[in-house]
Amino acid sequence: xxxxxxxxxxxxxxxxxxxxxxxxxxxxxxxxxxxxxxxxxxxxxxxxxxxxxxxxxxxxxxxxxxxxxxxxxxxxxxxxxxxxxxxxxxxxxxxxxxxxxxxxxxxxxxxxxxxxxxxxxxxxxxxxxxxxxxxxxxxxxxxxxxxxxxxxxxxxxxxxxxxxxxxxxxxxxxxxxxxxxxxxxxxxxxxxxxxxxxxxxxxxxxxxxxxxxxxxxxxxxxxxxxxxxxxxxxxxxxxxxxxxxxxxxxxxxxxxxxxxxxxxxx
Amino acid sequence: xxxxxxxxxxxxxxxxxxxxxxxxxxxxxxxxxxxxxxxxxxxxxxxxxxxxxxxxxxxxxxxxxxxxxxxxxxxxxxxxxxxxxxxxxxxxxxxxxxxxxxxxxxxxxxxxxxxxxxxxxxxxxxxxxxxxxxxxxxxxxxxxxxxxxxxxxxxxxxxxxxxxxxxxxxxxxxxxxxxxxxxxxxxxxxxxxxxxxxxxxxxxxxxxxxxxxxxxxxxxxxxxxxxxxxxxxxxxxxxxxxxxxxxxxxxxxxxxxxxxxxxxxxxxxxxxxxxxxxxxxxxxxxxxxxxxxxxxxxxxxxxxxxxxxxxxxxxxxxxxxxxxxxxxxxxxxxxxxxxxxxxxxxxxxxxxxxxxxxxxxxxxxxxxxxxxxxxxxxxxxxxxxxxxxxxxxxxxxxxxxxxxxxxxxxxxxxxxxxxxxxxxxxxxxxxxxxxxxxxxxxxxxxxxxxxxxxxxxxxxxxxxxxxxxxxxxxxxxxxxxxxxxxxxxxxxxxxxxxxxxxxxxxxxxxxxxxxxxxxxxxxxxxxxxxxxxxxxxxxxxxxxxxxxxxxxxxxxxxxxxxxxxxxxxxxxxxxxxxxxxxxxxx
Numbered sequence: 056x057x058x059x060x061x062x063x064x065x066x067x068x069x070x071x072x073x074x075x076x077x078x079x080x081x082x083x084x085x086x087x088x089x090x091x092x093x094x095x096x097x098x099x100x101x102x103x104x105x106x107x108x109x110x111x112x113x114x115x116x117x118x119x120x121x122x123x124x125x126x127x128x129x130x131x132x133x134x135x136x137x138x139x140x141x142x143x144x145x146x147x148x149x150x151x152x153x154x155x156x157x158x159x160x161x162x163x164x165x166x167x168x169x170x171x172x173x174x175x176x177x178x179x180x181x182x183x184x185x186x187x188x189x190x191x192x193x194x195x196x197x198x199x200x201x202x203x204x205x206x207x208x209x210x211x212x213x214x215x216x217x218x219x220x221x222x223x224x225x226x227x228x229x230x231x232x233x234x235x236x237x238x239x240x241x242x243x244x245x246x247x248x249x250x251x252x253x254x255x256x257x258x259x260x261x262x263x264x265x266x267x268x269x270x271x272x273x274x275x276x277x278x279x280x281x282x283x284x285x286x287x288x289x290x291x292x293x294x295x296x297x298x299x300x301x302x303x304x305x306x307x308x309x310x311x312x313x314x315x316x317x318x319x320x321x
Numbered sequence: 322x323x324x325x326x327x328x329x330x331x332x333x334x335x336x337x338x339x340x341x342x343x344x345x346x347x348x349x350x351x352x353x354x355x356x357x358x359x360x361x362x363x364x365x366x367x368x369x370x371x372x373x374x375x376x377x378x379x380x381x382x383x384x385x386x387x388x389x390x391x392x393x394x395x396x397x398x399x400x401x402x403x404x405x406x407x408x409x410x411x412x413x414x415x416x417x418x419x420x421x422x423x424x425x426x427x428x429x430x431x432x433x434x435x436x437x438x439x440x441x442x443x444x445x446x447x448x449x450x451x452x453x454x455x456x457x458x459x460x461x462x463x464x465x466x467x468x469x470x471x472x473x474x475x476x477x478x479x480x481x482x483x484x485x486x487x488x489x490x491x492x493x494x495x496x497x498x499x500x501x502x503x504x505x506x507x508x509x510x511x512x513x514x515x516x517x518x519x520x521x522x523x524x525x526x527x528x529x530x531x532x533x534x535x536x537x538x539x540x541x542x543x544x545x546x547x548x549x550x551x552x553x554x555x556x557x558x559x560x561x562x563x564x565x566x567x568x569x570x571x572x573x574x575x576x577x578x579x580x581x582x583x584x585x586x587x588x589x590x591x592x593x594x595x596x597x598x599x600x601x602x603x604x605x606x607x608x609x610x611x612x613x614x615x616x617x618x619x620x621x622x623x624x625x626x627x628x629x630x631x632x633x634x635x636x637x638x639x640x641x642x643x644x645x646x647x648x649x650x651x652x653x654x655x656x657x658x659x660x661x662x663x664x665x666x667x668x669x670x671x672x673x674x675x676x677x678x679x680x681x682x683x684x685x686x687x688x689x690x691x692x693x694x695x696x697x698x699x700x701x702x703x704x705x706x707x708x709x710x711x712x713x714x715x716x717x718x719x720x721x722x723x724x725x726x727x728x729x730x731x732x733x734x735x736x737x738x739x740x741x742x743x744x745x746x747x748x749x750x751x752x753x754x755x756x757x758x759x760x761x762x763x764x765x766x767x768x769x770x771x772x773x774x775x776x777x778x779x780x781x782x783x784x785x786x787x788x789x790x791x792x793x794x795x796x797x798x799x800x801x802x803x804x805x806x807x808x809x810x811x812x813x814x815x816x817x818x819x820x821x822x823x824x825x826x827x828x829x830x831x832x833x834x835x836x837x838x839x840x841x842x843x844x845x846x847x848x849x850x851x852x853x854x855x856x857x858x859x860x861x862x863x864x865x866x867x868x869x870x871x872x873x874x875x876x877x878x879x880x881x882x883x884x885x886x887x888x889x890x891x892x893x894x895x896x897x898x899x900x901x902x903x904x905x906x907x
Contacts (some may be wrong), residue, residue, distance in 0.1 A: 059556045066807050067867060070814045071860045078618050078822075078856030084611040086849035088833040088842075114833075116602075119610035247507040255505050255521045 089114040092185035100201040107193025128169050141199025154202050157191045163234050235308050237316030261287040268321040276314045347844045348427040355427040356846035362423045364862040366416035373413050374487045375543025376406045379577050381480035403461050408877040431835045437514035438522050446493045453486035492532050499527040501836045503599045526599040530592035537588050540581040548574030549813035552806035565799035579630040607830045615826050617668050622819045624662030627705050629808045634712045636805040643793030644719035657708045664701035667692040699765045700750030703772050721790040731786040735779050742775035821859035
């Protein structure tokens with residue numbers, strides 16, 4: 056009896072030991088937490104590159120797609136005979152230097168999609184400005200010259216503080232201010248905290264699913280710019296809840312993108 | 322709940338002032354720390370929960386076969402399944418309590434947030450758990466009293482009801498954990514929990530895929546644990562009668578486990594697709610990011626499952642008169658399975674740094690890259706499924722002599738169906754190398770459909786061919802070499818470990834978020850550990866679970882021993898009578 060029990064125990068422990076050993080013998084990759092980065096005014100290019108590399112190869116999980124050659128363009132090695140990312144970034148889009156191109160690509164994944172690939176899956180809002188700029192610096196360092204400085208981050212901070220519209224130089228806040236994707240804008244501006252869309256969301260404001268049928272584009276635009284003048288039918292009690300700041304925080308293109316999008320939802 | 326604008330405003334104001342999303346608080350736990358403590362509690366609870374949810378499903382099916390097929394040995398089997406269930410039930414509840422207290426004391430911020438959203442469902446959960454417990458007691462303890470006629474049907478209905486309660490309980494718990502993975506899009510980091518619509522949070526994007534996947538996986542897991550229990554009882558049996566019974570029970574457990582396992586990848590595909598649809602970044606993290614190596618480990622484990630399951634069947638043919646004619650085929654089936662495992666476990670797109678890319682001479686390994694693509698892997702796994710199905714078919718036919726005049730033609734058609742299915746799988750596997758990725762993904766559907774159609778067609782034909790078949794002789798239940806039983810242990814350990822691994826993957830792809838992109842994990846354990854570390858934790862969970870299960874089953878057997886020593890003749894058929902009824906009972 057005890058021999059049988061011993062054999063069973065050995066088989067069980069042996070099987071567990073084998074699986075544990077196999078799982079420990081393969082390359083060990085952890086998912087690190089993205090470090091909060093703060094840079095002083097005299098931050099060097101090397102500091103930025105080092106921070107960017109850590110983010111690129113670690114918590115940013117960039118290598119899950121960039122480096123396989125199938126999901127996204129290779130960045131650290133040659134792509135389509137154009138060299139590494141630092142070599143080709145300045146010539147990708149006419150009129151945009153390397154820094155602006157890379158920063159815009161991170162902030163707006165749909166802006167410059169490389170031919171043959173889908174839009175980049177990158178949650179810019181999960182990263183701080185300093186993290187984004189360190190990534191830009193790291194990518195510049197791959198065959199190019201690092202031109203990111205602390206000024207870029209200061210401009211980003213200032214822009215974020217005042218919620219100013221995007222600057223063409225690329226020194227704008229990352230997540231909220233540059234995109235013209237209406238859905239993203241609705242999310243970033245927290246509209247969906249009160250308005251339901253796609254059948255889901257709180258009913259604190261008019262439902263976005265059929266708003267185009269009930270309100271004209273002009274009414275929608277006026278409702279965004281000056282929300283507390285006229286209440287939508289049935290929402291009198293909510294008057295005063297919606298911030299009246301979108302006229303300042305949204306660019307004209309962004310505002311029209313939202314208006315067009317909502318007016319079409321009938 | 323009636324919502325008025327004024328009420329909503331008041332709620333919003335109150336909620337905004339109470340929001341706890343941004344800064345969760347944490348308790349502490351001595352070595353190995355809070356994360357491992359919660360991990361072990363959740364995993365062991367889940368092991369027991371899967372067992373007590375999976376077993377009633379086939380207990381009630383076995384009881385139905387006993388009732389409608391008028392076969393008392395299935396009724397006895399169903400009761401024995403339920404006895405295992407009864408003794409495991411309290412362990413499930415104990416580990417559930419440990420998990421709850423762990424969450425309350427170690428992760429109070431997260432617990433508080435979830436409770437504020439899901440409080441109503443928590444009360445329903447408790448109520449259903451209460452009903453489930455008492456239905457189980459009635460089901461088990463009423464077995465002998467409600468044994469005949471209409472009373473037996475009522476007893477069977479209790480079994481169905483037990484499954485309904487259990488499934489509802491699981492669905493509710495699944496909503497809590499899937500919310501952490503895929504909170505609705507309108508839930509933002511600064512959204513107060515009171516502002517989250519209950520049903521929107523409850524029926525989130527991954528809720529139903531997890532429900533389906535877990536239901537099937539529970540059946541697989543339950544079958545494997547029952548198989549291991551039967552194997553232990555077989556190895557320690559003192560009489561031929563006991564050995565015959567537990568041999569048969571082990572066979573049923575293995576058949577349930579492997580049979581349900583064949584369906585499980587389709588449920589996994591559904592879950593994976595929903596994860597991608599919800600958030601592509603999460604999907605890529607799962608399949609190609611830091612979790613990518615987990616799928617290689619998974620392929621290795623499933624390879625072990627296929628090999629052990631088939632090995633058990635092949636060894637089992639030794640106790641079936643007439644099976645000799647099929648034995649020469651087993652070595653070729655083994656070749657297909659081994660090649661399949663090798664291809665399936667070949668890495669493809671892994672996270673690689675610049676040095677590793679340089680060492681490989683490119684983004685893919687020059688040789689392995691060819692085998693590691695989905696075309697090759699899908700082909701391999703579909704051929705493995707076909708091979709395993711063939712094993713079951715040969716096992717089923719082993720002791721039967723056909724009598725229908727068109728049997729030879731029918732068998733040739735069956736062979737043609739097998740060959741055609743394999744050819745379709747191979748064709749699309751090879752063709753997949755010459756088309757773009759998006760086209761290639763669609764090919765996997767054709768491959769799966771070819772295999773499923775082949776299984777359906779061959780089984781239908783087989784039932785017709787075997788109509789009125791004569792027997793080469795009764796299956797010699799109990800005459801099984803002991804080594805076959807160790808295969809059942811390996812199956813149980815592997816299923817359990819695999820469940821732990823997949824749990825780690827599902828939970829780990831949230832990375833440093835308690836609730837994906839809503840509540841950050843700001844504790845010292847926020848980083849997700851690598852696979853080696855996870856493997857150690859999983860192994861400890863399996864050791865704890867199997868140790869407790871072993872103890873619980875041993876305790877359960879203490880009460881049963883006097884019955885087994887002096888079996889009631891009407892409830893335990895003799896070996897002879899079992900042999901008489903067994904030949905077509907497989």
